[in-house]
Amino acid sequence: LTNKLLTKSDGKKMGKTAGGALWLDAEKTSPYEFYQYWRNVDDADVEKCLALLTFLPMDEVRRLGNLEGSAINEAKSVLAYEVTKIVHGEEEANKAKKAAEALFGGAGNTADMPTIAAETGRKLLDILTAGKVFASKSEGRRLIQQNGLSLNDEKVKDVDYILQESDFTDGEAIVKKGKKKYFKLVK
Template identity: 40%
Template sequence: MSSYQSSLLKLLDERGYIHQLTDAAGLDSLAVRETVTGYIGFDATAPSLHVGSLVQIMLLRRLQQAGHRPIVLMGGGTTKVGDPSFKSEERQLLDEETIARNIASIGRIFERFLTFGDGPTDAIMLNNDDWLSGLEYLPFLREVGRHFSVNRMLTFDSVQLRLEREQSLSFLEFNYMIMQAYDFLELSRREGCRLQLGGSDQWGNIVNGVELCRRADGTEVFAVTTPLITTADGGKMGKTARGAIWLNADQLSAYDYWQFWRNTQDADVGRFLRLFTDLPLEQIAKLESLRDAEINDAKVVLATEATALLHGREAALDAKATAKTTFAGGVGEQLPTLAITDGMTVAQALTALGFTASNGEAKRKIAEGAVRIDDAVVSDPALVVSEGRLSLGKKKHGLLSRS
């Protein structure tokens, strides 16, 4: 049983979101007494977030479910600098037009998970470019820079890794942690924000913000970070042979998203149900107690519930039906489709669908007897494909069609 008194920390604790907190008792007491405004920042480096960001999105959802107020902070300003945390090299700088397009695209994701509006617990979306780009350098150094110790900043893991590897860390990137801390101060002043949430890799940056609010304004604010979400075999969440699991439907179909969750390892099912679905804990306990072949039933529930949150219930049920039809030998409507060209070989088709990383890998899979077209095993990688269903193993299926 959780020792917390507030519904917020009880919910986060029971579902496995808590890794580190600043002043747990103080935050617990605050969340009992009043509505807490909390935020998470998301930089706009691509048109979509991927599933590695999903635990943070779910954190904001849990904050709202517990009766508190989420702020989605888009990093229109910080994206211009680039977060150096645990990166081996400086991030490519994007122009303002690209950043604006990315923010508009990413923003659609949050509408699936949060209720936006003007109510006391309704979410709002802000852009830190609104205050960061207007800062004057000397006043900023005098007001904010004086509160930061370079000696301490150099001890952060994200900085140490770059220095130990003798990899360049630009002065531009070094400013990122100060700008992130300033975001917390600005949100505290503008919105009464008392809580920043994030991943464990952001702990140092987040604590900087907590300390800046205290030193600059005497305001007590708090931090919560989540554990690094890895799979049972130690792999990074969302990293697959086919690339990133994007959250925008125009970059990854609802069917492929469903399949990603359906392929969860047995040992991860219960944890992922708690983190990434709204199912009651009692139901989750029953599902994760399933063993052997029955655990696949729990994986189907996980895939359907997770997909329903992002793509809607109808799309999730369609994906489930497509998978069932496919595995039964039919052709489902949501399978990834490849428009084939004249002379395209089966090896080229496998790679074009993303089932293999290269034609060489495709040839090896064909040699292993793992490739089929309409249930007929393919033995010749130079076979020219025609319309039909192309399968690699039991879990990867695609449709070949004429453009």
């Protein structure tokens, strides 16, 4: 059995060695993160991914692939949902889609967001590293120093920030890693 190598629009292959490993195992890449990966593929890669990775009819793949501007987001959502459904099942795909729509659509429902147990009085960096948000503390430090981490929409500036009771609303706090990865801290 052979298959075409999956490459990005710039000609580079998609995969672990190209950076940004994406795992099929839910323990290594949660269904939500998996969904978000496909939701954020480059516009130019959407049609190829739909054709190679889903069971959608080719007429629908071409229709979605021809969308432009903000309409391409519909195609990206379909891609993310369909691939997540194949890999993790319909229930997990629905949860991931619902969580993403809540976050990015402003609905605010965090029920299906990746969740990390947290305690006040501990370093945020330690909590997030233990929760696998960061592969290592050094990765977390770099991200904080580059203003790439937010807690409840406020940039985290201190790599030694201690989680406070005031950081939680109704027992939850929201962490944003980079531009598009969200996690819920719960006490």
